[in-house]
Amino acid sequence: MRIKKTCIYNANIILPEQVITGYILIDGSKISEIGEIGLARFNSDPDVTPVNAGGCYVMPGMIDMHCDAIEKEIQPRPNTQFPINMAFYELEKKLAASGITTMYHSLCLSDEWGVRDKDMVIAIINSINELKQFRAMINHKIHLRYELTYLDGVSILEGLINEKSIDFMSYMDHTPGQGQFKDAQSLKHFTIQSYGREEREIEAFLEKSQDYRAMINWSKLIALAKLAKTKGIGLATHDDDTREKIDTLLACKGRVSEFPINLDTALYAKSQGLHVCVGAPNIVRGRSHSNNMRAIDAITGNAADIVCSDYLPGAMLPALFHLIREGIKLPEAVKLVTANPAGALGINQEVGTVEVGKQADLIIVELHQDYPVVRQTLVGGTTVFQSDFQLLNTERVDHIC
Numbered sequence: 001m002r003i004k005k006t007c008i009y010n011a012n013i014i015l016p017e018q019v020i021t022g023y024i025l026i027d028g029s030k031i032s033e034i035g036e037i038g039l040a041r042f043n044s045d046p047d048v049t050p051v052n053a054g055g056c057y058v059m060p061g062m063i064d065m066h067c068d069a070i071e072k073e074i075q076p077r078p079n080t081q082f083p084i085n086m087a088f089y090e091l092e093k094k095l096a097a098s099g100i101t102t103m104y105h106s107l108c109l110s111d112e113w114g115v116r117d118k119d120m121v122i123a124i125i126n127s128i129n130e131l132k133q134f135r136a137m138i139n140h141k142i143h144l145r146y147e148l149t150y151l152d153g154v155s156i157l158e159g160l161i162n163e164k165s166i167d168f169m170s171y172m173d174h175t176p177g178q179g180q181f182k183d184a185q186s187l188k189h190f191t192i193q194s195y196g197r198e199e200r201e202i203e204a205f206l207e208k209s210q211d212y213r214a215m216i217n218w219s220k221l222i223a224l225a226k227l228a229k230t231k232g233i234g235l236a237t238h239d240d241d242t243r244e245k246i247d248t249l250l251a252c253k254g255r256v257s258e259f260p261i262n263l264d265t266a267l268y269a270k271s272q273g274l275h276v277c278v279g280a281p282n283i284v285r286g287r288s289h290s291n292n293m294r295a296i297d298a299i300t301g302n303a304a305d306i307v308c309s310d311y312l313p314g315a316m317l318p319a320l321f322h323l324i325r326e327g328i329k330l331p332e333a334v335k336l337v338t339a340n341p342a343g344a345l346g347i348n349q350e351v352g353t354v355e356v357g358k359q360a361d362l363i364i365v366e367l368h369q370d371y372p373v374v375r376q377t378l379v380g381g382t383t384v385f386q387s388d389f390q391l392l393n394t395e396r397v398d399h400i401c
Helices: 069-074 084-098 118-134 153-163 184-195 199-213 218-230 243-251 263-271 280-285 295-300 313-325 330-335 339-345
Strands: 005-014 019-027 030-035 048-052 057-060 062-067 100-109 139-147 168-172 234-238 256-258 275-279 306-308 362-368 371-379 382-386
Touching: 005 330, 005 362, 062 306, 062 313, 062 339, 069 084, 069 100, 069 118, 084 100, 084 118, 084 313, 084 371, 084 382, 100 118, 100 153, 100 168, 100 313, 118 139, 118 153, 139 153, 153 218, 168 218, 218 234, 234 243, 243 263, 256 263, 263 275, 263 295, 275 280, 275 295, 275 339, 280 295, 280 306, 280 313, 295 313, 306 313, 306 339, 313 330, 313 371, 330 339
Parallel strands: 005 048, 005 057, 062 100, 100 139, 139 168, 168 234, 234 256, 256 275, 275 306
Antiparallel strands: 005 019, 019 030, 057 362, 362 371, 371 382
């Protein structure tokens, strides 16, 4: 059986340090050659399938280290749930069309309701790990978010680590008065809207969380994080708002501070050699939905080096090009959604850059009226999404990249 070959030509290829005009030869699932000439030398090879990029950008597929979109796909409204397999199949189509080729599905292990009930979370983990083995458009991984005040969840987390059922994990604390929700009322309103529960039930839940916060066993959590590291499972912390929390992350041998609340904390994390992740929706909107640090300030201030989609996969690519308009060079902006998360997640030997020997996880991006549109997505050299739409009342669309 012949190994399939594909040549993407007439492309503006975004390499780690520069952009070149040329071609990418894919041999099977991997990139075998990159050059600055056209298709001519492959024209006589019947085993090579040509793909004309039309002068568009070709860049690595994006790597999303944190996104809870699978939760919204399963439970789009409070008290309304759809089958996990349906959510999986429908979401991955959106991810491929958005240019995301590796997704770390963020699932919250807590004592909350709906998709954040512990039994439901375990069912989702098991389903994703099973479904991705048989049919998957993109690379699916699990990012387990452990709510620290769910004290009974420690043993569950330990089991998932030992089973290697997860690929990444984070510690988070959503009790009011610190972190993301300094205002207890805003957390109460958010929880009511998310779960459709009665106000009295939410108030009792938040009060219990405050009591449990004083009972968190950090010695056990540090030991679990170190155990996870030995199994290739990295750690992040969530909504850090003090330098002391960064010190705790360091004690856990963690890698990433996600969504730090203020610039001082983000800068301190970077100074300690950690990665700092901010959200694409924050970049596109120009502000935090929780009135915390602006992501663009962290990036331009060298306090953040990773962008994730957070809750909206379609925001990743527009955020990238928004950063370019803010003066960040194209290769550097691309690293925020490709090479940098790959390095933080320990998968940079396989994906994250357009280089010979790497997996051919690639996207072809057209700029249409200054807006980025994914024309084609390849995962392991196989096209999993392609859009050849034409503008109405035109015979030809010029690719302006």
